[in-house]
Amino acid sequence: MTYRAPVSDYQFILDQIVDFSAVLESAAFEDIDAETVAAILEEAGKLASDVVAPLNRGSDLTPGNLVDGVVKTSPGFASAHGQIAEGGWIGMLAQPENGGMGLPLSVATAINEMMSGGCLSLSLQPLMTQGQIEALEHHASDAIKALYIPKLISGEWTGTMNLTESCAGSDVGALRTKAERNGDGTYAITGQKIFITWGDNDFSDNVCHLVLARLPDGVPGTKGISLFMVPKFLPDADGNPGVRNGVKVVSLEHKLGIHGSPTCVMEYEGATGWLVGAEHQGMKCMFTMMNNARLGVGVQGVGVAEAATQKALAYAQDRVQGRSPIGTENGAIIDHADVRRMLAHMRADTFTARAIALACGVALDLGRTDPEQQARGAFLIPIAKAFSTDIGHEVAQLGVQVHGGMGYIEETGAAQYARDARITSIYEGTNGIQAMDFVGRKLMDGGEAGFAILDEIESFAEAARATLPKRAIAVWNAAETLREGMEAMLALPMNDRFAGAVPFLRAFARVLGGHYHLKAAIAEGGEGPRSRLAAFYIKRMLPEHAALLAQVRLGAADIYALSPEDLSA
Numbered sequence: 001m002t003y004r005a006p007v008s009d010y011q012f013i014l015d016q017i018v019d020f021s022a023v024l025e026s027a028a029f030e031d032i033d034a035e036t037v038a039a040i041l042e043e044a045g046k047l048a049s050d051v052v053a054p055l056n057r058g059s060d061l062t063p064g065n066l067v068d069g070v071v072k073t074s075p076g077f078a079s080a081h082g083q084i085a086e087g088g089w090i091g092m093l094a095q096p097e098n099g100g101m102g103l104p105l106s107v108a109t110a111i112n113e114m115m116s117g118g119c120l121s122l123s124l125q126p127l128m129t130q131g132q133i134e135a136l137e138h139h140a141s142d143a144i145k146a147l148y149i150p151k152l153i154s155g156e157w158t159g160t161m162n163l164t165e166s167c168a169g170s171d172v173g174a175l176r177t178k179a180e181r182n183g184d185g186t187y188a189i190t191g192q193k194i195f196i197t198w199g200d201n202d203f204s205d206n207v208c209h210l211v212l213a214r215l216p217d218g219v220p221g222t223k224g225i226s227l228f229m230v231p232k233f234l235p236d237a238d239g240n241p242g243v244r245n246g247v248k249v250v251s252l253e254h255k256l257g258i259h260g261s262p263t264c265v266m267e268y269e270g271a272t273g274w275l276v277g278a279e280h281q282g283m284k285c286m287f288t289m290m291n292n293a294r295l296g297v298g299v300q301g302v303g304v305a306e307a308a309t310q311k312a313l314a315y316a317q318d319r320v321q322g323r324s325p326i327g328t329e330n331g332a333i334i335d336h337a338d339v340r341r342m343l344a345h346m347r348a349d350t351f352t353a354r355a356i357a358l359a360c361g362v363a364l365d366l367g368r369t370d371p372e373q374q375a376r377g378a379f380l381i382p383i384a385k386a387f388s389t390d391i392g393h394e395v396a397q398l399g400v401q402v403h404g405g406m407g408y409i410e411e412t413g414a415a416q417y418a419r420d421a422r423i424t425s426i427y428e429g430t431n432g433i434q435a436m437d438f439v440g441r442k443l444m445d446g447g448e449a450g451f452a453i454l455d456e457i458e459s460f461a462e463a464a465r466a467t468l469p470k471r472a473i474a475v476w477n478a479a480e481t482l483r484e485g486m487e488a489m490l491a492l493p494m495n496d497r498f499a500g501a502v503p504f505l506r507a508f509a510r511v512l513g514g515h516y517h518l519k520a521a522i523a524e525g526g527e528g529p530r531s532r533l534a535a536f537y538i539k540r541m542l543p544e545h546a547a548l549l550a551q552v553r554l555g556a557a558d559i560y561a562l563s564p565e566d567l568s569a
């Protein structure tokens, strides 16, 4: 069973759940219509299913490898990357005047999900380049834009993001990489970056590193950091790759998963760099692209969850053990209540995470011109990143369980999904950091963006009472409990908020899930597969919000009451 991109589900969510039509009606996207979007999703779905997905297993078995200082990539990656570039998918978010497709973020989010579901390791390469293009569009000089963006979009050159150092992970401000003015407008970059995704490859003519470093007069912390473009080969007078720059891959990390994605230790020794944005404004530049990057990682979780669900479902329909408890002739394990429960859980949460991500994409698309939607998008980002990636590995773990012993055996590929998904909760800001952002910065408006979402959930549930009274009342009640939980959260000092941040974020996602499942059921007229899935979610999964919210009120005292000595007892 190989992955098939769930194009009809994206279409359903866009049409029925997240009001994508408002994006098409907005001034920013007046050149794109619904038929074009449908055709784009179909086309991307074929690429993800037929070209990208077949490489997934092989890339796990034959990881990228460092040979004479160059990363030799997994079999088939060069050709597939070429096809991704040819289709224009690397530049799908780039502005049309720069040669991009200028697609709405909501559509790109669906496409990024399907590429991740096909092969997470390969999909990371175009995603990194996508992020770099966005940073350059917003902050680079015209000369840098003109030279780099077309080559990045065409896939001739590829991009990376270099933030992390051994002393600077979550705390980016602790970085030690130095930048010195060369006196000719360029800078000399010296230092070591670790964990750099796709830090090198054997299929692009140049690898362009966006590097955070500190100038001699940069103050300590995040405020003293600047952003630089540091290419592997210095462009010559004609803009072609010229002499080698002072940057190299020192080694590749050996990882739990995403074996096909080369994770590099990069050494910069007086490498020539060009400033992107103003001096000391590097973090501000990174923040511009943070929302898209986090949403891009969020749907990596959803993509893997989808792929794991498809695989587990196929296995459960084929594997026979014992007699069917519901009397199906030759009943397979899917007839056992516990197996059916696991599969329903997988499908229900994959839908929830997908709907949250697409709702977030729509809000950010509308937010280009509407500040309220901008605030909503920003509010949803930590949920879209953290919940979706947590769901990615939870669903993948259930996928292993559905397979039984064969799930633990690598050849089925179920274990690969569980290994691959694990990183998504860690990079691009760990999920703990996302949750702190959620209860800290994202509640600085006094909860306005969050309460507005709860108002909408409640008024939709009220209207849905006529068709699905029990489900609608359960969702309304859950939204009300969440409202009380949010009020309690807002009354707490910051470190007490942080102690309950992860459960609070998940509770919010659970209630959003109730809302989106209810909407799906109503769109179907209250009967059918989506309505049955909604009933499962609302009865069995939504109630989790209450237990999660109970933790919010506890603050931090009982956690700190446990000393390190207590924990080692």
Ligand SMILES: Cc1cc2nc3c(=O)[nH]c(=O)nc-3n(C[C@H](O)[C@H](O)[C@H](O)COP(=O)(O)OP(=O)(O)OC[C@H]3O[C@@H](n4cnc5c(N)ncnc54)[C@H](O)[C@@H]3O)c2cc1C
Binding pocket: 161, 162, 163, 164, 168, 169, 170, 171, 194, 195, 196, 197, 198, 255, 263, 423, 426, 427, 428, 429, 430, 431, 432, 433
């Ligand atoms: C496979 C892989 C690919 C990566 N790709 C890239 C890349 O392309 N470019 C790049 O720059 N980086 C990349 N990273 C780095 C990644 O973003 C970091 O690993 C991540 O940000 C966490 O930093 P850390 O590993 O130093 O963990 P730490 O910051 O040491 O965190 C350890 C734990 O402490 C918690 N913690 C830390 N600070 C706080 C705090 N203030 N409050 C509460 N809890 C806290 C964290 O949530 C975590 O649970 C990659 C990492 C991996 C493993």
